[in-house]
Amino acid sequence: MNELKTAQAGTLESNDIMITLTPGAEGSGVVIELESIVLAQYGQAIRKTIANVANEQNVTDIYIKAVDRGALDCTIQARVLAALSRAGVILQKELI
Amino acid sequence: MNQVTNAIGRDLPVSIEGYGQVRPFVGAFATAPDMLRQAPKVKRILPGEQKLVNDIETVFKKIPVTDGMTLSFHHHLRNGDGVVNMVLAVAAKLGVKNLTVALSSVFPVHAPIVEHVKNGVVTGLDTNYMSGSVAQAVSQGVFPRPVVLRTHGGRARAIECGQLKIDVAFIAAPAADDYGNLNGVEGPAACGSLGYAIPDAQYADHVVAVTDHLVPYPLSPISIPQTRVDYVVKVDCIGDPKGIVSGTTKITRDPVGLKIAETTAKVIKAAGMIKDEFSFQTGAGGASLAAAYYVRQMMEEAGVTGSFALGGITGYMVEMLEAGLFRKLIDVQGFDLDAVRSLAGNSNHLEVGADYYASPFNLGAAVNKLDVVVLGATEIDTGFNVNVVTGSDGVVMGGSGGHSDAAAGAKMTIVVANLLRGRLPIIKDKVLTATTPGETVDVLVTERGIAVNPLRADLYEKFKAAGLPVKSVEELKELAEKIAGEPENISSGEKIVAVVEYRDGTVIDVVRQAK
Amino acid sequence: MDLRRTMLFMPGNNPGMLQNGGVFGADAIILDLEDAVAPKEKDAARLLVAQSLKTVDYGTSEKIVRINPLDTFARKDIEDIVPCKPDALLVPKVESPEDIQEVARLVAAAEKSGQAPVKLIALLETPCGIAEAYRIAKADKRVVALAFGAEDYTASLGAKRTKEGTEIFSARTIVVNSAAAAGIQSIDTPFTDVNDREGLIADTQLAKQLGFKGKLSINPRQIDEIHNVFNPTEQDINWAGRVIKAIRKAEAEGSGVASLDGKMVDAPIVARAERILFLARLLGLAEEVVL
DSSP: OTTOOOEEEOOSSTTOEEEEEEEOOTTOOEEEEEEETTHHHHHHHHHHHHHHHHHHTTOOSEEEEEEESSOOHHHHHHHHHHHHHHHTOOOOGGGO | OOEEEOTTSOEEESEETTTEEOOBOOOTTTOOOOSOOOOOOOOOOOTTOOOEESOHHHHHHHTTOOTTOEEEEOOTTGGGBOHHHHHHHHHHHTTOOSEEEEESSBOGGGTHHHHHHHTTSEEEEEESOBOHHHHHHHHTTOSSSOEEEOBHHHHHHHHHTTSSOOSEEEEEESEEOTTOOEESSSSTTOOSOOGGGHHHHHHOSEEEEEESOBOSSSOSSOSBOGGGOOEEEEOSOSBOHHHHOBSOOOOOOOHHHHHHHHHHHHHHHHTTOOSTTOOEEEOSSHHHHHHHHHHHHHHHHHTOOEEEEEEEEOHHHHHHHHTTSEEEEEEEEEOBHHHHHHHHHOTTEEEOOHHHHHOSSSSOOGGGGOSEEEEOOSEEETTOOEEOSBOTTSOBOOOOBTHHHHHHHOSEEEEEOOSEETTEESEESSOSSOOBOGGGOOEEEETTEEEEOTTOHHHHHHHHHTTOOBOOHHHHHHHHHHHHOOOOOOOEEEEEEEEEEOTTSOEEEEEEEEO | OOOOSEEEEEETTOHHHHHHGGGSOOSEEEEESSTTSOGGGHHHHHHHHHHHHHHOOOTTSEEEEEOOOTTTTHHHHHHHHGGGOOSEEEEOSOOSHHHHHHHHHHHHHHOOTTOOOOEEEEEEOSHHHHHTHHHHHTSOTTEEEEEEOHHHHHHHHTOOOOSSOGGGHHHHHHHHHHHHHTTOEEEEOOOOOTTOHHHHHHHHHHHHHHTOOEEEESOGGGHHHHHHHHSOOHHHHHHHHHHHHHHHHHHHTTOSOEEETTEEEOHHHHHHHHHHHHHHHHTTSOOSOOO
16 A cells, blocks of 8 residues: 555536545555535535445555535545546456 | 424424514415504604705714614615615714614625624614625524514515514615605616615605715606605715626526426426416526526417516516517516616516515515416425525525515416535425425426426326426435435524514524524 | 437536436437546546446436547547446547447457447548548448537548538538448537527538438537427428328228329338338327327
8 A cells, every 4th residue: 555646536616526645654544534515414425435435445544635516426436436546556347 | 492383394482582472384375464554653844954964973863873773774786785884884883782684685795794793783683685794693693683584575564564663764775866756777876676675665763865876856767755755865885886786697507407497488388378468487597597588488489478577677587578578577676787777768667665576465466466486495395395594504595585475476386496406405304494385386397307286286287298207206305315315414503593484474484503 | 220319428527417417308428538538537537437327317318438539548448438338439530440340349348248239339520531431330230320520520621610511511411321321320510609599400400401310419408409300390290191191091902002192102202201200209299100
């Protein structure tokens, strides 16, 4: 996991989510910082979706900053995967 | 705690501190009037006496404005208004306290009200719509007493029937003469119709015109007559034109909004309403105004001449009047320069007071003659109750305005809304703040289907026969939640920050402090 | 016969548009990975389109993905997108039958077992593409339509693109003819002035008259207008009904030749009448089953 670069995917447009990944300290796990226009209604669900993608791709020790503008689950998944790929993770396709 | 449940299932306290006894909503037409009209004291002015006063401070001293009074204002200068802030600044300077501000709609420009509340100058607010920092402050519980939220028709009724007793009405007048004849179609701050000021002028104890454009006597046309005006104050500027009227209001370009608008026109056609003498009201922007575009196309194709268009008037409606698609426009508020121009020059463009527009307690408001009204919503529930007061985060961001009035009066009430606003489903089991009761809402049009109130089986049959995508409101709710996921319900605090009155003065819901 | 009266482009890196694609009632939705997406964002768009194909409900619209050209990102696009089960791929800048055959090979390799074969639509946007139109149409069984892209085409010609379209007249008729000769559909170029309703209707009427079966579209506001033009009119439907009646009458009388309004009704006329009635019933414009 130390070979990961900092990477970003997604935009601040309506219905999108901007994901910025930075490698975390060893043992830090998956840390998610979330800002969202629907935090009260979907904050938990968004965190869960992000964490699931990271877990399925066997990624850990990573800091994920997410700025959400009302993205649906499929968009969140796509943006996290894109950021992971740009960070150097070889995506496991069967899970996409 | 003593509670009562109203006719749409909202639990309300029996009495609310800072408001009084709660008369619970019992049905859209269930509460009948039972009173005489408010009767201001008869006054006189002798020949040769002057009404012109140098400044607002002088007016305050002459009346005199004292602690605890109710001062009223109209909102025709919208976000360009300068008069409210001017008057309250004088109140603060003179040390007046505990005022109630009865301002028909609050805009971001009225932000100084928050300071006045913190300083005790203003302790009460009575309004039909709130936006900007005042709305946020209300939601945060800054006001010592709950705000009273009315409808446009309800405010007129409350003034006429004595529930909202106005001590001094300050009327921002784009044009005035020295004897107090007023209109809104002339002057640098021309705003069009002065409809929301008309009840205030008729029933307030004192009426003060504030103008920046004094014309030689007598002014014409006369929207508010000299016979009810005590003082005329000339100031340098009553408001910023750029904030008062937009150049022209444009219909939305958003493809989903346009799709909703087009479907709405098809709904109106399928209901059999595109025919001669058709009457129509629509909102000022978004999908509601776009609906006017498609309705116009249908009217042109069918060669139909409508009777009247009603409400807040935009340039688009003026175009339709000038194209002969409607015989008359009934105007309670102008939104843009075209509306102002048309009111000034076209005798088929009528200015009416808020009472004539929408009051439930008179011998017929204009909304009663409406065939169709197209309205927006922040939320709607499976009982078709509509929220236009709070956003889904619980913060106040609006108010009924004419929503509940038009919904009650129109033969067919259509609410248009994106099924998902951003990620948020617009259909709930129960809206956060009920404003317009479901029994007055007939159809919901979204981009993914149409729902018809079960009370209107007649419309349901017509829409199905026309091949329109009709679904049950529960199905639409499920569809939205399938796409977006089920939202968590947000919780609010305990303190009641606003009381939502229905047009007849009964309480349809309350707004609690946002968390 | 698949309805492709309208094929609506949606930018592949725009979640707001992708999730609403099914709302507009287009016969086909094109999730665009090519011109609508900046080179830096091709990877993100590919993932977004893949997710959208799997989760967004596009209703009855055909799901098409416009991949990138073979000389840029087509391989990766096909590899990642095909397993997500699009109905078809729109292949841009096709210049030769070999282009199509290469794409077909890549698609076959990427398809999962049991997956319905992904169709191909060749977008002809260059003089070479137009010159090879018939051979491209015949290049592979998967090819179900030829589409024409006039903007790039006129740029290559060095001619000015006009609304009236004389400069693309030949190319249009070549595309129609080549597709027809190969037994597949032809789809016309988009009308790019979104605010010109009259111009759109005129251009679409011309396309219909030339024999195109549909039109590419770049804005949802165009969908209903284009459908109105391509839909059979009441007159068409009445005429078609009378043709079929005439045929039946002739058959019943044992006569070999049917006639209508003093003219002989031969096979091509019957075929046209049948197509109109088929479309009419599909669109709910005609109720009785005449055939």
